[in-house]
Amino acid sequence: MFPISHFNITKTPFYYYDKTLLSNTLAKLIRLAGERNYHVHYAVKANANPEILKLIAASGIGADCVSGGEIKAALEAGFPAKKIVFAGVGKADWEIEYALEKKIFCFNVESAEELSVIEELAKKKENIASIALRINPNIDAHTHEYITTGLSENKFGIPIEMLDSIFSQIQRSPHVQLVGFHFHIGSQILNLETFHVLCERINQLQDDLSKRNIQVKHINVGGGLGVDYENPDKNPIPDFGRYFDIFQHNLNLRGGQQLHFELGRSIVCQCGSLITRVLYIKKGIEKQFVIVDAGMTDLIRPALYQAHHCIENITSDMEKCRYDVVGPICESSDCFGRDVMLNETKRGDLIAIRSAGAYGEAMASQYNCRTLPGYLIE
């Protein structure tokens, strides 16, 4: 599966992206969304590699950005401004001004305070900002606490109880136009029943608001569809059909209302692996450590979220042995996996850390004055 002969001449560590898998994933997603007339925006935060962005932009879907830098990257990759949504609790003035100048599709507004700033900046530019209100539906996504975003204790979105005063604020301003409601409850959600609960919460809200003649053109349910980190080869493409069916069967859209999604992980995760070389096999008292040249600076998910990734020795076909696979960074959390069964490993072997296409390269840092990882796409 991996073109190891090329890998021997590529400097490690690097991300290897399988273009065919990405294309197949996009084709399936676009077909299933198209059949239901759904609109998908790729969550750029998952992977902003310029070549990956170009491939996704060429497929025709939109982009979901959380910073001015992401909007710039999305435009450069070829996403049209009219398909870009801009979310985030802390939009800086320059980012709002930039998004207004570029005439993006919509701001996902996260607070009354932010709304006032957008209003003021749009007025200064004699512009009208299209906005969706990001509503915090207070739903438990049953995922890791660091990637749960839809509970009232989280910083994201506007509590339903505060909507009334925001509606009055919007009505008073000729410089903002309410076009949608936005929700995003968390990431790596595998229990699809959670999205059913979201649909019910949205139905209830729309019923309440329609009694007061408040209706919007767009409902955006965010992203969050999980992937199979345990079996990347068995389930390389997430079950977009089952996911969309939940919304098709449970969300009551009003006449003419469009449904939007912001998917990140489910689009890019399985097409990427982090390839790293073994520096040392270190024998401890109770453990054997495989020390590789990639660290938490290249892939932070295991250290940050205790995330699991399948790890394979792609250059050995020896009997399996038990190892802890660790990086060179001066932190005990710099560990990719404990008690991993790997083909017997020696210095110089290549290790693939699978399902690393999402929140991998995008979260890389230069801690310890390290160089950022390279990449190979084919």
Ligand SMILES: Cc1ncc(COP(=O)(O)O)c(C=O)c1O
């Ligand atoms: C507002 C918003 N939309 C979409 C996403 C993408 O989520 P995922 O990669 O789980 O699909 C995120 C991720 O955290 C997000 O914060």
